[in-house]
Amino acid sequence: MQHARQSFFSRGSVPGGLISQPIIRSWTRCAALGLEGRANSLPEPLTSHEFAISAEEAEAFKRLCRPEIEALYADAEATDSIVILTNARGLVLDTVGSLDFAQRAARVALMPGVPWSEQTVGTNAIGTALEEGCPIEVRGAEHYLECNRILSCSAAPIIGPHGEVLGVLDLSGPAEVHHAHALGLVRFAAEQIEHRLFDRGFEHADIVRLHTDPTMLGTPREGVLVFEDGCLKAANRYGLKLIGRNFEALGTVTWADLFQNGVTALADKGSLKRTDGVALLGRLEHRKPTLSSVLQRAQALPPANIGPIFNAETQRAVDRAVRLLNADVPVLVWGETGTGKEVFARAVHGRSARAGKPFVAVNCAALPETLMEAELFGYQAGAFTGARPGGSKGHLREADGGVLFLDEIGDMPLSLQAKLLRVLQEREVVPLGGSRAVPVDFTLICATNRNLSELVQTGGFRSDLYFRIAQYSIELQPLRHRADRVQLIDAIWESLGAASQEIVLEPECRERLSSYDWPGNFRQLVGCLRAMLALCEPGDRLGTDALPPDVRNASPVQSPAPAKPEPPPTTLDSMTIAAMREALEAAKGNVSLAARRLGVSRSTLYRRLQGNA
Numbered sequence: 211m212q213h214a215r216q217s218f219f220s221r222g223s224v225p226g227g228l229i230s231q232p233i234i235r236s237w238t239r240c241a242a243l244g245l246e247g248r249a250n251s252l253p254e255p256l257t258s259h260e261f262a263i264s265a266e267e268a269e270a271f272k273r274l275c276r277p278e279i280e281a282l283y284a285d286a287e288a289t290d291s292i293v294i295l296t297n298a299r300g301l302v303l304d305t306v307g308s309l310d311f312a313q314r315a316a317r318v319a320l321m322p323g324v325p326w327s328e329q330t331v332g333t334n335a336i337g338t339a340l341e342e343g344c345p346i347e348v349r350g351a352e353h354y355l356e357c358n359r360i361l362s363c364s365a366a367p368i369i370g371p372h373g374e375v376l377g378v379l380d381l382s383g384p385a386e387v388h389h390a391h392a393l394g395l396v397r398f399a400a401e402q403i404e405h406r407l408f409d410r411g412f413e414h415a416d417i418v419r420l421h422t423d424p425t426m427l428g429t430p431r432e433g434v435l436v437f438e439d440g441c442l443k444a445a446n447r448y449g450l451k452l453i454g455r456n457f458e459a460l461g462t463v464t465w466a467d468l469f470q471n472g473v474t475a476l477a478d479k480g481s482l483k484r485t486d487g488v489a490l491l492g493r494l495e496h497r498k499p500t501l502s503s504v505l506q507r508a509q510a511l512p513p514a515n516i517g518p519i520f521n522a523e524t525q526r527a528v529d530r531a532v533r534l535l536n537a538d539v540p541v542l543v544w545g546e547t548g549t550g551k552e553v554f555a556r557a558v559h560g561r562s563a564r565a566g567k568p569f570v571a572v573n574c575a576a577l578p579e580t581l582m583e584a585e586l587f588g589y590q591a592g593a594f595t596g597a598r599p600g601g602s603k604g605h606l607r608e609a610d611g612g613v614l615f616l617d618e619i620g621d622m623p624l625s626l627q628a629k630l631l632r633v634l635q636e637r638e639v640v641p642l643g644g645s646r647a648v649p650v651d652f653t654l655i656c657a658t659n660r661n662l663s664e665l666v667q668t669g670g671f672r673s674d675l676y677f678r679i680a681q682y683s684i685e686l687q688p689l690r691h692r693a694d695r696v697q698l699i700d701a702i703w704e705s706l707g708a709a710s711q712e713i714v715l716e717p718e719c720r721e722r723l724s725s726y727d728w729p730g731n732f733r734q735l736v737g738c739l740r741a742m743l744a745l746c747e748p749g750d751r752l753g754t755d756a757l758p759p760d761v762r763n764a765s766p767v768q769s770p771a772p773a774k775p776e777p778p779p780t781t782l783d784s785m786t787i788a789a790m791r792e793a794l795e796a797a798k799g800n801v802s803l804a805a806r807r808l809g810v811s812r813s814t815l816y817r818r819l820q821g822n823a
């Protein structure tokens with residue numbers, strides 16, 4: 211390999227047989243781009259804002275690939291590797307697998323938010339699979355950049371039903387470990403994903419599943435062809451192979467160009483004859499739109515643009531939180547998944563004095579500890595191998611002047627809790643690898659669906675940080691505990707535009723919706739109503755048959771409400787006093803300023819604080 215590299219970099223050619231053709235082609239492309247093999251300049255992660263947008267676009271794709279990623283995960287753990295999913299441009303969306311290797315991989319920036327196209331990092335399995343349009347393995351020194359020699363990677367592109375590249379699935383491990391089956395595993399997983407893409411959608415189309423071997427029907431290796439009005443509109447690679455075509459045939463080839471007999475032959479006999487006489491076996495599927503398919507599509511859509519819907523109680527909580535935030539008092543939002551903690555935090559930010567300044571949301575459960583430290587606190591140029599040349603500001607500094615929203619704070623590792631506490635006390639950040647503290651000015655909203663006070667008792671959360679961030683905590687009720695579910699459903703229905711189309715929920719349908727327990731809370735309810743609406747025509751009246759089966763058939767929410775974990779122990783009085791103390795501290799002892807920020811009189815502030823001295 212050394213000989214091949216030397217020969218390539220000094221003479222521009224490699225003696226025959228030393229290196230595979232796809233790798234030579236890739237090296238040649240990289241050289242033409244002017245990439246330096248010895249260069250250590252690693253790709254820059256997208257800024258968190260850019261990544262958030264891409265990640266949102268990619269959420270549905272990640273969900274789609276999740277079963278295969280999880281299946282590969284077991285293998286990745288056992289072989290000290292990680293599974294990586296990228297989008298069609300090679301941007302890493304997700305990594306799971308060996309934490310140990312993930313940390314080493316992070317040193318070469320193989321982590322979410324970083325683009326691994328050939329143009330940015332030279333020959334590598336992800337970028338080269340995208341360029342070559344086929345699965346590929348790139349091991350050790352086959353990587354164009356020397357710094358990536360620590361990797362051995364196998365990647366397969368995921369091709370959509372219309373021939374479009376959707377992304378890449380990759381299994382990467384240490385170069386010194388040869389994982390003989392990695393490429394086969396990744397290729398198979400990519401095929402399974404491609405096959406599942408035909409499980410939904412294509413409503414009103416004829417979906418044909420074919421093979422020459424009956425035992426292959428129903429497997430990811432069966433051919434799938436989709437016809438609309440007799441024209442071939444979508445296919446998988448196996449389907450195209452069976453008819454001797456490629457993706458260019460889509461939209462141009464008709465049923466009659468391909469088969470001697472009509473669609474009914476397939477439906478009746480389960481067999482077809484190609485125009486050249488070769489017999490194929492298969493089955494025909496004609497799909498009508500179903501509520502669940504629309505539901506799935508609705509979940510894959512970006513969040514509904516309905517704006518926050520708050521009842522009077524939540525609205526009062528928002529108002530209180532705004533005042534506390536304006537006085538620099540942290541707020542803790544507590545509630546089950548989907549209850550709208552982030553929606554709440556954004557609303558508070560939008561109405562606070564810091565509106566117009568950044569709102570930086572960080573999910574503390576999403577990243578391994580080492581990456582999270584760099585992400586949060588930033589790092590100096592050269593702080594670690596693979597660090598961006600210019601260093602990174604980190605989320606805390608990105609939030610400067612605005613609001614930092616720490617979601618799933620209960621999942622923050624203890625070592626980072628200590629570091630965060632120091633920042634909150636001293637209001638300055640020392641980036642990794644740096645010695646100089648940088649002042650920061652942000653207010654904090656934390657969110658959790660875990661019982662933090664219990665976590666404190668079991669040692670999973672620092673009590674000093676808890677008291678710091680939980681001076682004011684607000685609980686967002688799960689929908690099944692809310693008495694105003696009917697009004698809520700009506701408000702969402704209206705915000706979705708149903709009223710303007712005169713689409714009405716019949717009383718029984720509304721009743722079932724309101725008596726369902728909505729384990730996914732707001733997120734699930736909004737998704738369900740959106741899906742129901744998508745299936746309607748203006749003027750429709752929806753009965754219970756318009757409901758998804760799990761809502762239609764569920765038994766009503768049990769009353770009294772099921773036991774729920776205790777909220778953090780905060781009495782109104784202790785909350786008020788804590789908020790006042792905090793405001794006074796933030797105002798550096800200036801009582802008038804603290805009182806103004808809290809919206810109370812100076813004398814009230816004095817009296818309450820003295821009474822509790």
Ligand SMILES: Nc1ncnc2c1ncn2[C@@H]1O[C@H](COP(=O)(O)OP(=O)(O)OP(=O)(O)O)[C@@H](O)[C@H]1O
Nearest residue numbers: 513517518519547548549550551552553732733736
């Ligand atoms: N008050 C609300 N008004 C309108 N829609 C809401 C509201 N709260 C939540 N939603 C909807 O539910 C989705 C989930 O909300 P959000 O992400 O804020 O929940 P969360 O409690 O932070 O969830 P998780 O704990 O899973 O992160 C939002 O995209 C939005 O569509």
